[in-house]
Amino acid sequence: MDIKISDLVIENKHGFIALNKPAEIPVQSDLSGDKSIKDLAEIYCKSKLHLVNRLDRPASGVVIMSKKKSFTAHLNKLHRQELFVKEYIAVTSKAEIPSQGRFQHYLLKDGKQRKSIASDPKEVDEAKVSILDYEIIQELDNYLVLNITLKTGRFHQIRAQLSQEGLHVKGDVKYGARRKNKDRSIYLHSYRYHFSDPITKKPITIEAPLPENDTIWALVKENLDSK
Numbered sequence: 001m002d003i004k005i006s007d008l009v010i011e012n013k014h015g016f017i018a019l020n021k022p023a024e025i026p027v028q029s030d031l032s033g034d035k036s037i038k039d040l041a042e043i044y045c046k047s048k049l050h051l052v053n054r055l056d057r058p059a060s061g062v063v064i065m066s067k068k069k070s071f072t073a074h075l076n077k078l079h080r081q082e083l084f085v086k087e088y089i090a091v092t093s094k095a096e097i098p099s100q101g102r103f104q105h106y107l108l109k110d111g112k113q114r115k116s117i118a119s120d121p122k123e124v125d126e127a128k129v130s131i132l133d134y135e136i137i138q139e140l141d142n143y144l145v146l147n148i149t150l151k152t153g154r155f156h157q158i159r160a161q162l163s164q165e166g167l168h169v170k171g172d173v174k175y176g177a178r179r180k181n182k183d184r185s186i187y188l189h190s191y192r193y194h195f196s197d198p199i200t201k202k203p204i205t206i207e208a209p210l211p212e213n214d215t216i217w218a219l220v221k222e223n224l225d226s227k
Contacts, residue, residue: 005040010206015071015198016064017041017049020208023060023185027051037063053086053190056156058171061088061190061208074198079153085194088148088158089137091187091216093177095144095166100135103161107154115174116156118164130154132161138223143170145220147191158188170216187216 003025010018019037021027026036028051042049049065050072066072078084105118106127119127131151138145144167148158156175162168163175169188171181181187193206210217210224 003035003040005044008037008040009044010062010208011204012045015068016052016066017045018062018064018193018206021055021060021063021190023058023211024183026057027055027063030057038065041065053153053193055190056159056186056188058184058186059188059190060185060211061188062193062206063190064193064206071198075195078195082151083195085192086150086153086190087192087194088150089189089191089210089220090146090148090158090162090167091140091143091170091220092146092162092167093143093170094139097136097165097167100133102131102133102151103165104129104131105161105164106130107157107160109155116154116160118160120164128152128154130157130161132158138220140216140219143216145223159186185211189217 008019010020019041021037026034028036028038038049038051047067049067052064052066052072052075055063075084105120106122107116107118107130108124108127109116133149135147136144137147159169159172159175168176169186171177172186173180189210191208195204197204210221
């Protein structure tokens with residue numbers, strides 16, 4: 001994939017840089033050896049960066065990297081206080097669920113399969129409580145569109161929790177979707193982050209545009225723009 005890193009930059013501030021990661025590009029170096037978003041951002045900034053959030057390779061959207069450890073510490077503190085808000089948009093299979101609500105499961109990471117196993121109630125001591133809030137924001141012919149706010153940050157959390165509820169993210173065959181997408185992407189987008197500036201305390205919102213040149217994402221975008 002031919003990438004121009006400057007086209008992916010959402011915000012480039014004194015303390016951090018935020019980018020809109022395309023699907024199928026790793027956030028950081030992996031076994032594939034492919035150039036990662038972190039690699040590209042460090043070349044762009046000409047400095048060492050620290051990942052604030054991670055995003056699964058087949059997903060797209062906001063990735064934030066701090067330029068200072070103090071900024072990372074600030075966001076970690078906000079996260080503990082539930083003042084670092086992370087919103088995602090997912091296109092899923094249909095299931096009978098309330099229009100909005102909360103999912104709570106216990107997730108256990110399976111290192112061999114590189115996935116998380118969700119259960120409710122807790123089945124093993126190592127499983128970690130995982131919580132997300134959701135709202136159905138659109139209903140398409142064959143899919144639901146959910147706005148998701150993460151309350152905890154676990155490995156493959158959204159994908160595993162939604163699958164446990166019969167809501168398989170489109171294209172995510174690892175977690176139960178019937179068919180994969182041609183480009184191996186999944187319809188999970190890190191959409192919007194809210195936090196405060198560590199110095200001015202003013203609110204900051206980082207929003208990543210939805211993927212382009214895709215019929216389903218275009219329908220979702222049209223609905224978001226109309227609100």
